Amino acid sequence: MEQPLLDAKLLRRLEQFQLLAARRTKSGTKGERRSRARGQSVEFADFRNYVPGDDLRYLDWNLFGRLDRLFLKLYEEERELPIRIFLDSSESMSFGDPAKFTLARQIAAAIGYVALCGFDRVSVVPFPEPTGNAAARGALRSVRGRKSGLSYLTHLASLQAKGPAAFNDALRRGALEARQTGVAVVLSDFLDPAGYAAGLNALVGRGFQIHALQILSPEELAPTQFGDLRWVDCETGGIQEVTFGKFRLKAYQRTVQNYVQTLKEFCQSRGIAFYSISSAAPLEQVLLKQLRETALWG
Amino acid sequence: MSFLAPIAFAFAAALPVVVVFYLLKRRRLTRLTSSTVLWQRFLAENQANAPFQKLRKNWLLALQLIALALVVLGLARPYFTGSASPSRLRVLVLDASASMQSTDETPTRFAKAKREALSWIDGLRDGEQGMILLAGAVTEVKQSPTSNKTALRRALESCEPSDGPTRLAEALQTAGAFTFEKRGEEMAVSGEIHLFSDGAATDLGELASKNLPLIYHRIGNRGNNLGIVSLDVRANPENPAERALFVGVSNPTTNIVSTQLELRFNDQVLEIKAITAPATNTLPVVFISKQEIDGLFTVKLLGQDDLAADDQASVYSILPQPVNILLVTRGNRFLEKGLRGAAHARLTVRDSVTETDDQFDLVVLDDILPRAWPKANLLAIRVAPTNWFEQMDSAKAPAIVDWHHTHPLMRYVSFDNVDVAESLLPKLPPWGLSVVQSQQRPMIVAGERDRHRIVWLGFDPLQSNWPLRVSFPIFLANAVEWLNPSLSRSSELMVRAGEPLRWRSRQPVSEAVITPPKGKAIHLSLAPNSQELLYGATQHQGPYQIRTGTNLVTFCVNLLDAEETRTMPQETLPIGKYAGVASNVTQVAGKELWRWLAAFALGVVLFEWWFFHKRTA
Numbered sequence: 001m002e003q004p005l006l007d008a009k010l011l012r013r014l015e016q017f018q019l020l021a022a023r024r025t026k027s028g029t030k031g032e033r034r035s036r037a038r039g040q041s042v043e044f045a046d047f048r049n050y051v052p053g054d055d056l057r058y059l060d061w062n063l064f065g066r067l068d069r070l071f072l073k074l075y076e077e078e079r080e081l082p083i084r085i086f087l088d089s090s091e092s093m094s095f096g097d098p099a100k101f102t103l104a105r106q107i108a109a110a111i112g113y114v115a116l117c118g119f120d121r122v123s124v125v126p127f128p129e130p131t132g133n134a135a136a137r138g139a140l141r142s143v144r145g146r147k148s149g150l151s152y153l154t155h156l157a158s159l160q161a162k163g164p165a166a167f168n169d170a171l172r173r174g175a176l177e178a179r180q181t182g183v184a185v186v187l188s189d190f191l192d193p194a195g196y197a198a199g200l201n202a203l204v205g206r207g208f209q210i211h212a213l214q215i216l217s218p219e220e221l222a223p224t225q226f227g228d229l230r231w232v233d234c235e236t237g238g239i240q241e242v243t244f245g246k247f248r249l250k251a252y253q254r255t256v257q258n259y260v261q262t263l264k265e266f267c268q269s270r271g272i273a274f275y276s277i278s279s280a281a282p283l284e285q286v287l288l289k290q291l292r293e294t295a296l297w298g
Numbered sequence: 299m300s301f302l303a304p305i306a307f308a309f310a311a312a313l314p315v316v317v318v319f320y321l322l323k324r325r326r327l328t329r330l331t332s333s334t335v336l337w338q339r340f341l342a343e344n345q346a347n348a349p350f351q352k353l354r355k356n357w358l359l360a361l362q363l364i365a366l367a368l369v370v371l372g373l374a375r376p377y378f379t380g381s382a383s384p385s386r387l388r389v390l391v392l393d394a395s396a397s398m399q400s401t402d403e404t405p406t407r408f409a410k411a412k413r414e415a416l417s418w419i420d421g422l423r424d425g426e427q428g429m430i431l432l433a434g435a436v437t438e439v440k441q442s443p444t445s446n447k448t449a450l451r452r453a454l455e456s457c458e459p460s461d462g463p464t465r466l467a468e469a470l471q472t473a474g475a476f477t478f479e480k481r482g483e484e485m486a487v488s489g490e491i492h493l494f495s496d497g498a499a500t501d502l503g504e505l506a507s508k509n510l511p512l513i514y515h516r517i518g519n520r521g522n523n524l525g526i527v528s529l530d531v532r533a534n535p536e537n538p539a540e541r542a543l544f545v546g547v548s549n550p551t552t553n554i555v556s557t558q559l560e561l562r563f564n565d566q567v568l569e570i571k572a573i574t575a576p577a578t579n580t581l582p583v584v585f586i587s588k589q590e591i592d593g594l595f596t597v598k599l600l601g602q603d604d605l606a607a608d609d610q611a612s613v614y615s616i617l618p619q620p621v622n623i624l625l626v627t628r629g630n631r632f633l634e635k636g637l638r639g640a641a642h643a644r645l646t647v648r649d650s651v652t653e654t655d656d657q658f659d660l661v662v663l664d665d666i667l668p669r670a671w672p673k674a675n676l677l678a679i680r681v682a683p684t685n686w687f688e689q690m691d692s693a694k695a696p697a698i699v700d701w702h703h704t705h706p707l708m709r710y711v712s713f714d715n716v717d718v719a720e721s722l723l724p725k726l727p728p729w730g731l732s733v734v735q736s737q738q739r740p741m742i743v744a745g746e747r748d749r750h751r752i753v754w755l756g757f758d759p760l761q762s763n764w765p766l767r768v769s770f771p772i773f774l775a776n777a778v779e780w781l782n783p784s785l786s787r788s789s790e791l792m793v794r795a796g797e798p799l800r801w802r803s804r805q806p807v808s809e810a811v812i813t814p815p816k817g818k819a820i821h822l823s824l825a826p827n828s829q830e831l832l833y834g835a836t837q838h839q840g841p842y843q844i845r846t847g848t849n850l851v852t853f854c855v856n857l858l859d860a861e862e863t864r865t866m867p868q869e870t871l872p873i874g875k876y877a878g879v880a881s882n883v884t885q886v887a888g889k890e891l892w893r894w895l896a897a898f899a900l901g902v903v904l905f906e907w908w909f910f911h912k913r914t915a
Contacts, residue, residue, distance in 0.1 A: 095332035191333035220336060228326040233334045240334040241326055242341060255340040 005109040005157050010284065011149075017114045019081065019183065019296065047071045082123070082182030083115040084208070086174055089126040090165035091234045092191055096217025100279045101161040103286070104187040104215055109156050110287050111185055111296070116149045123178075124156065127170030128163040164235040167192035171199030175206040184208035185296070189215055190263055193236055197266065204270050211296050212267050214260065214276040221256060221278060222249065303448075306373030312900070313366055316359070319907060362903055369899045387427045387443055387489030389473040390415050392457055393517075394434040395464030396795065396839075396862045397498040400518060400604040407517045408459040411494040414515060418492060419450045429476060430454060433469035433495070434837070435462040435796020443476065460837035461607040462796025463859045466499035466871075474510055487511045497868025500861050505874050514871050514879045521866025524548070524555050524575060524599055525608030527858055529792075531595055531615045534586055538641050541615060543585040545597050549575035550864035557601035561585045564593040570600070580860070592616045594841055594852060607795075608863045612841050612854040614791045618642050619784040624672070626651055627664035632765035637662065639771055640778035660781045665758060675781040679755045680722060686747070686754070687724035696721050696736040707733055707744055707753065707776045711769045718764070721757035730754070744780070749802065751786065753777050791853040798834040799842075799853055805829070807846040815840030 006014070050059065050070035060071045085108045093101035112122040124140035136155040143152045167188065174184075184203050190196045190212075203210050223244065231240045244252070260276050267274035275294050277286055301307075331337070392411055403410040415430075422428055428450045430440040441453035470491065477489035490511045496518040528546030535542070549555050554577055561569045568587055575581045585597070592615065599609040623637055625647045638645050651661070651668035662677040671683060682690075698713045713734060723739035726732055730745030730752070743754045764770050779785055793799050806827040813819045815838060824831060831844070836855045844851045857863075870878045 092332035100332075189332065191335045193333070193335055217332065220332065225327075225329060230326040230328045231331045231334050231337050232328060234330050234332060236334075238334050240337045240341070242337055248344070251344050252336075252340050255343055256336060258343075259336060259339060 005106045005153055006113065010110075010287070011113060013288070014110055014114050015117050018118055019083065019111075019115055019120065048074060081115070081118070081120040082178075082180050083111065083120055084123045084125060084174065084178060084182060084184045085111060086171060086184065086186045086188070087124055087126045087159070088165055088167070088186075088188035089159055089161045089163075090128060090192075091162055092165065092189055093215075094161040095234070096219060096279045098279055099161075100189055100215045100217050103277075103279045103281075103283070104213075105156055105159065106283055107187055107213060107286065107291075108185070109153050110291075112143065112152055112156070113149055116143060116152060117146050119145065122152065125170070125174045126159055127174075128166055165192045166194075167196055168194055168199040168202075172202040175202040175208070178206065178208075181207045182209065183211070185211045185213065187213050187215065189220075191220075193233075193238070196263070200267070200270065200272060204272065210267075210270075210272040211294065212263075212272050212274045214263065214274070215279055216256075216260075216276065217279045222253060300376070302375035304374055305448075306375070307370060309370045309373055310367075312370070313363060316362055316366060316903070316907060362906060365899065366903050369896055369903070373896050386425075387429060387476055388418075388422065389429045389431060389476055389489060389491045390418065390454075391431045391433050391466075391469050391473055391491060391493045391495070392440075392454075393464050393466065393493070393495030393498075394432050394457065394459045395498060396459070396461045396607040396857050396859070397464075397496055397605060397865045398459050398517065399461075399607055400496070400523065400865045401606075402518055402520045402522065402604045402865075406459070407496055408457075411515075411517045412454060412457065414517075415454055415492075415494055416451065419447055419454065422447060422450075427489075429473075430457070431469050431473055432457050433464050433466055434460045435465060437465065437469040437472050439472070460796060461839040461855070461857050462794065462837055463857070463862050464495070464499050465501055466493070466495065467501040467505045470502070470505060470510065470512065477511055493871075495871075496865065497871050498861055498864060499871070502872050503874065510873060510879075512871075512873070512879045516867050516869065518865065518867035520604070521551060521864065523550065523603045523605045523608070523863060523865040524557060524601060525603075525605065525857070525860075525863030526597060526599065526611045527580060527608070527860040527863055529597065529611045529613055529856060529858060531613050533618060533641060538618075539588070541587050541589045543587065543595055543597065543613075545583040545585065545611075546580050547573060547575050547583060547599070548580045548860050548863045549577060550860075550866065552577050555601070557599055559583055560598045560600055561587065562594075562596040562598070563587065563589070565596075589615060589617060594854070605863070605865055607839055608857045608859070610839070611856040611858060612839075613856075614788075614841070614852045614854055616784060616788045616791075619782075620644050621660055621778060621782045621784070622646070622658045623660045623662060623778065624648065624651070624658040625662045625664065626666050626668065627662070628666065630664050630760060632759060632770070633662070633664060633774075636765075636771040636774040637778065640775045642782075643778055659783050660778065673750070675751045675783060677753045677755075677777055677781060680758055682724070682754060686752075687727055689725040691723045691739065692720065693723050693736065694720055696723065696741065698734060698741065699737055700735040701742075702731065702733045705731070705733055705744065706780050707742075707773065709772075709776055711773045711776065713764075713769070716764050716767060716769075717762060718757045719761040723756060751781050753781060791851070793836055793853065793855055794859070795836055795839050795855050795857050797836060798832055799836060801831045801833070801844060801851070801853065803829045803831070803846060803849070807831070809846070811845040813843040813845070814838065815842065 047060065048071070050072050054072050058073050060073050063071050087104055087108050089101065093099070093104060108124060112124065115122045121142060121144045123142055126137065129137065136158045139151065139155040171186070200210065200212065226244050226246055228243050229241070231242065264274045273294050273296070275290060277290060392415060394408065398406070398408040398411065400407050419428060425445065427443045427445045429443045430450060430453045432438040432440050440457060441450055444450065470493070473491045477487060477491055479488040487509070490513055492513050492515060494515045494517055497516065525548055526545060527548040528544070530544045531541055533542065534540040543561065545559065547559065554574060556572070556574045559571045559573050560567060569585060571583060573581060573583060594612055594614050596610065596612045603609065618641070620642050621644065623643055623645045625634060625637060625645055626649065627633060627647065628649060634645065634647060637643060650666070651670065651672055656673055658672070658674055660675050660677065661672040663679060663681050665680045667681050696718060698716060698718070701713050702708050721736065721741050723736060723741065726740055726743070727745070729747045730743040732740035733744045734740065734742035741756045745752055759765050759770065790801055806829055808824055808826060810822045810824060810831055811819050812822060812833055820835070822831070822833070839855050839857055841852055841854050844853065872878050
């Protein structure tokens, strides 16, 4: 049996959180989210003239007595907030100590749990699609309600990191398949050779509120292997030869910083919330501090 | 600016080697990574793999190249021409005599002397000059004065010992000429003479130089040696048909030594004698052997000692040929009877000389002046051509005051109680040697003229009481033997090591091939119609062969030197009549350390390169 992604103590603390949505939900399902749609609720929204066939229970009798005209009271209907989590489960995510994929699943579990406790609908889209675990993918396609939290965590823990990322294709397909927009959380290392711009642009085009969380391993931030090296890409099999001395470590770190900065600027220019974290960072610190700073939840 | 050792610039080849080491692509380690995106960006930003880009701004490499260049420059020993004080000259005299081949030093004394001399060369300071003389039978200047240590070392390496004696006096006189310089009216010492020898030299008493700046480096530590110092072969006095070999074995040590002496004839062992050589003495040994053909007699000491060059000696023995003697006389029974008694003599008596008498080996003229002088060896009594002597006097009853005891003519001959009535007294000619001397001038002269030996008597034996003495027939026998052409040719075929060979051919020869005992044959070209050959490369003992056309002649080179056999190193060298030089076993000399420092610097550079590569691994 796999280790649980989140312990009970952390789960109890997460129940106090609530996902923050900058935009009003457009879901058609009733929930605890305020929407612009008129419906049954306890909050008054507006009036409109009575039309034959309307529910007589919503007639404003006080106004009829004073104006001798029939008016119908309108209330704000509470709707659910769709949460779509794009989880990078490619081969590259299995690198690092601890592995990047472990932290990614933990973050996905935390976000999903918070959403489920808020009666929001959670969808997890792992990319590339797991070929050997279709049941888990199907179970994670649409999850709702607190009672689904346990099975959600269990299925999420059973995912494995394999295959090439195909980052852009996965996000484009996810953007097209979504019938309703909402909050999109992208958990990836953003190291796909094909880049990341096309995929993120597709999500932005659909109107998602996007949170991009980049996870890099300590080895990627500061390599510890030196000399005449031949690097082999685990996903593409590509080879890159490099002579790397200790005196070049700073130059490499500058390259990594430049890459992260470029990604950050790309996201900021498109209204995407971005944060880069290390896979070696403590989980509680990431969930309770860093993600709150990004306004993902509060 | 110039350089003392420009060959050191060859080390500059290390400069590109250092650069090549940086550029050589080492074996790369293969590693799996999550993505190569970051590495590709890193290389694009730094261009690390571009050709020669890794050399840019590599100060470590620059420092290494500068350090290496300075090392190479130092090895080349740059200098500027300027004024300097006169340099001191150190003359190295290396004894190359036979005794220096003693094996009491590893491997030989000569090798040790070379090693010590090499250390001495390394100890030369800047500005000092060295010179190398090789002292053998003849002094050879191996290297003229120079401060080039490489040339000195090369000259020293080319020095080889010989099997001959040494003439240290000549070598030291030559060295002394270079170590004195005239300053005003005085001769001042401007150098040193370093003699590497075992002191086996007897001619230093003749050295007349005073205040010679000689430093004697004694080589050798013991004198365990036994050697052959004399060898002669002649007819057996008791049986002329047999040959007798007279061998002298010298034992210079203070112990009685027992060993064996082997006699070989043409490489066949004839006899082995057990001998006991008395201490500090020479033991005469006589071998009696029959000889049917001309051949090589070799005697060899079979024991083991320090010096092998004197343990063997050879002599080429030619069978005695009958000597045809022509006696021209008016009647002298004493003379005729004495000549007939000589060994291997065929006597013909006539009263005159004709032109057809050239086949005689020896002509005896008994106070008869020939019309034509015969072309043969002569025993002339009271007759001489006009060009033999410049002045000729006559004396009545001359007193015989001395005679040459060591001359072959005077073997067992004494002129005591010999009275002469009258004698011609010529002035001693340059071609002759006085054998019997009167008060002022010679009475008997022996010499060589026009390639013929001559014995001249100034008095008529019949006018003296000499024929009645026993020495008269002995003298005639000695004269016949000395004047015998075959015996004289035989004596030419044995020379001492270091002395030149003088060989005469009966027919004119234009070229000859000489084969040493060890080594390649040497081709010699002679003057047209020449009948005489001179060969000086006789440094090694053993039999040599001379081939002229179809004629093959063997001659032998032997040491036969009692002084060289005495291999005990001398603590003190006698210089002149009264002075002496003590040995100096060790000589303190400065040694240059810059070579070691340069080697250390090179090691540092290489280590730095290794460390640089290690920190990138």
